[in-house]
Amino acid sequence: MNAVWLMLVGFAVFSFGWFVYSRLYASKVLELDDNFTTPAHEYRDNVDFVPANKFVLWGHHFTAVAGAAPIVGPAIAVQWGWLPAFLWVIIGTVAFAGIHDMSALWASVKNEGKSIGTICTRFVGSKVGQLFMIVIFLVLLMVNGAFGVIIAKESVEHTSTIIPAWGAVAIALIMGQAIYKFKMKLVPVTIVAVIALYALVPLGVAVPLSLPDSMFGLNQNAQWVVLLYIYAGIASILPVWALLQPRDYVNGIQLFVGLILLYTSIIIVHPTVAAPTFIPAITDNPGGWHVVVPVLFITVACGAISGFHGIVSSGTTSKQVDKMKDVRFVGYLGAMGEGSLSLATIIACVAGLSLINADLNLDTWADLYKGGTASFVAGGGAIIYEGLGIPQEASATLLSLMVILFAATTMDAGIRLQRYIIQEWGDIYNIGFLRGKGIATIVAVITSFTISMNGVSDGKVAIWPLFGATNQLLASLTLLVVAVILLKSKKFSGSLIALIPMSFILVMSFWGAIIKLGDYYNDQNYLLTTLNAIVIVVTLLVVLSALKVISKILADKKAAA
Numbered sequence: 275m276n277a278v279w280l281m282l283v284g285f286a287v288f289s290f291g292w293f294v295y296s297r298l299y300a301s302k303v304l305e306l307d308d309n310f311t312t313p314a315h316e317y318r319d320n321v322d323f324v325p326a327n328k329f330v331l332w333g334h335h336f337t338a339v340a341g342a343a344p345i346v347g348p349a350i351a352v353q354w355g356w357l358p359a360f361l362w363v364i365i366g367t368v369a370f371a372g373i374h375d376m377s378a379l380w381a382s383v384k385n386e387g388k389s390i391g392t393i394c395t396r397f398v399g400s401k402v403g404q405l406f407m408i409v410i411f412l413v414l415l416m417v418n419g420a421f422g423v424i425i426a427k428e429s430v431e432h433t434s435t436i437i438p439a440w441g442a443v444a445i446a447l448i449m450g451q452a453i454y455k456f457k458m459k460l461v462p463v464t465i466v467a468v469i470a471l472y473a474l475v476p477l478g479v480a481v482p483l484s485l486p487d488s489m490f491g492l493n494q495n496a497q498w499v500v501l502l503y504i505y506a507g508i509a510s511i512l513p514v515w516a517l518l519q520p521r522d523y524v525n526g527i528q529l530f531v532g533l534i535l536l537y538t539s540i541i542i543v544h545p546t547v548a549a550p551t552f553i554p555a556i557t558d559n560p561g562g563w564h565v566v567v568p569v570l571f572i573t574v575a576c577g578a579i580s581g582f583h584g585i586v587s588s589g590t591t592s593k594q595v596d597k598m599k600d601v602r603f604v605g606y607l608g609a610m611g612e613g614s615l616s617l618a619t620i621i622a623c624v625a626g627l628s629l630i631n632a633d634l635n636l637d638t639w640a641d642l643y644k645g646g647t648a649s650f651v652a653g654g655g656a657i658i659y660e661g662l663g664i665p666q667e668a669s670a671t672l673l674s675l676m677v678i679l680f681a682a683t684t685m686d687a688g689i690r691l692q693r694y695i696i697q698e699w700g701d702i703y704n705i706g707f708l709r710g711k712g713i714a715t716i717v718a719v720i721t722s723f724t725i726s727m728n729g730v731s732d733g734k735v736a737i738w739p740l741f742g743a744t745n746q747l748l749a750s751l752t753l754l755v756v757a758v759i760l761l762k763s764k765k766f767s768g769s770l771i772a773l774i775p776m777s778f779i780l781v782m783s784f785w786g787a788i789i790k791l792g793d794y795y796n797d798q799n800y801l802l803t804t805l806n807a808i809v810i811v812v813t814l815l816v817v818l819s820a821l822k823v824i825s826k827i828l829a830d831k832k833a834a835a
Contacts, residue, residue, distance in 0.1 A: 278541060304601070315596075321513045336607075343582075355549055358552065367577070367612065374753055397755060397758050397823075398820050454515045507716070511690075577615070581747065622654035655670035
């Protein structure tokens with residue numbers, strides 16, 4: 275089958291989501307109104323609360339939520355054939371992720387830019403909100419821990435990305451000063467920044483850099499993890515305009531260009547899908563995951579729906595929304611960007627790899643396919659080389675750079691969000707030293723660093739499936755809170771748009787978490803077993819409490835009728 279058909283069907287579904295579904299939901303249910311004063315204006319401090327151009331904010335939001343997950347998840351999921359991952363990505367993006375992200379952003383903007391955990395406290399109950407924040411903190415811990423390992427591995431395997439990846443930090447710092455200090459216009463600054471970033475790519479190919487094989491008893495992976503957390507800690511305490519916002523914006527442009535190159539090459543090459551439509555189980559596969567349902571739905575997280583998006587939406591993005599109607603543009607279109615990246619990843623893996631390996635076909639797929647970011651970089655690079663003639667190494671560097679920059683910007687935002695939660699706990703429990711930005715950042719860095727070092731020591735990101743399950747559980751809880759808000763606002767029919775996807779993803783992710791609990795216990799990984807058990811128990815308590823609130827609302831409605 276021609277892979278172009280996957281692209282066309284995917285874009286058709288995405289178009290329906292943007293032009294029809296999201297517009298109706300935004301106008302009829304959320305009732306977005308630009309007369310509403312957003313927290314960015316009401317609480318402006320030019321550190322966390324800063325009104326932003328919607329295009330800049332979209333870039334920040336998109337790259338903060340994207341990370342490597344919309345690449346890693348689908349690249350692993352196609353081990354079961356292309357159809358399950360493809361359907362989940364296009365349906366999940368339109369009916370699950372877009373609604374989830376836009377709703378979480380709307381709820382936070384309507385509630386002073388507060389986090390989804392604090393919002394849960396207001397609408398469901400204080401004790402439930404505190405439990406909700408535990409799930410949020412654990413998701414952030416897993417995101418930062420997993421992405422730290424992923425960036426380190428990409429840095430070791432693709433040394434040509436080092437100069438452009440770290441050069442992007444300098445470019446973002448300069449861009450922040452140009453826009454906010456010197457009041458330069460966005461368009462010319464953007465053009466110069468993007469040209470500078472891409473000019474560093476051939477330089478990186480010509481001058482690959484690497485760390486020593488061993489230093490202070492640490493291998494290259496571990497050394498990169500240390501450097502990454504030093505950087506992430508510093509980046510998380512800088513004003514958002516100084517680094518985080520312009521860095522994410524430039525990365526968003528870089529992704530947009532990368533997707534244009536990849537999709538244009540797909541149209542030119544029209545590669546053949548080498549993967550089977552569906553494989554019930556593969557015995558030799560990444561992580562030893564053998565069950566398509568429910569594991570598919572915790573493997574493809576950020577490409578279909580992700581609880582982490584709700585954390586970012588209500589953590590940093592909501593504090594930068596200029597006008598209320600920007601919520602749809604930033605929230606729903608951010609999810610669409612993730613879906614487009616996941617779709618490109620699927621095509622790169624199921625069709626691009628056959629351009630490199632002639633033996634990759636329906637019969638040899640299970641034996642030859644390995645999965646992960648390596649498949650995306652290799653397959654996508656081959657398609658771009660065949661379609662546009664960009665040298666294979668340069669094409670692979672572009673895609674590997676995409677992985678590194680997205681994962682790094684997610685870490686930037688993740689550490690900052692962990693710091694917010696720790697400071698909130700300092701306020702809630704009257705722990706003075708946790709209220710400070712410095713101590714809270716140190717705690718966030720140390721806890722995440724511990725998880726990453728565990729990933730380095732065992733040679734794989736063992737926490738990924740637990741991250742997927744916890745992440746999806748958080749997404750279902752966020753939709754549950756949104757449904758409560760809508761029900762309390764007398765929007766009973768509108769609440770079904772949140773409750774239906776919430777119910778589906780709750781069942782699948784809870785089922786997946788139970789499966790992984792047994793796997794971790796059998797592997798004697800008691801740290802992840804304990805974390806998994808905590809997530810399961812806390813999720814049950816939050817769901818039961820929220821359902822109790824919903825039952826009361828419906829009972830009051832019936833009594834009033």
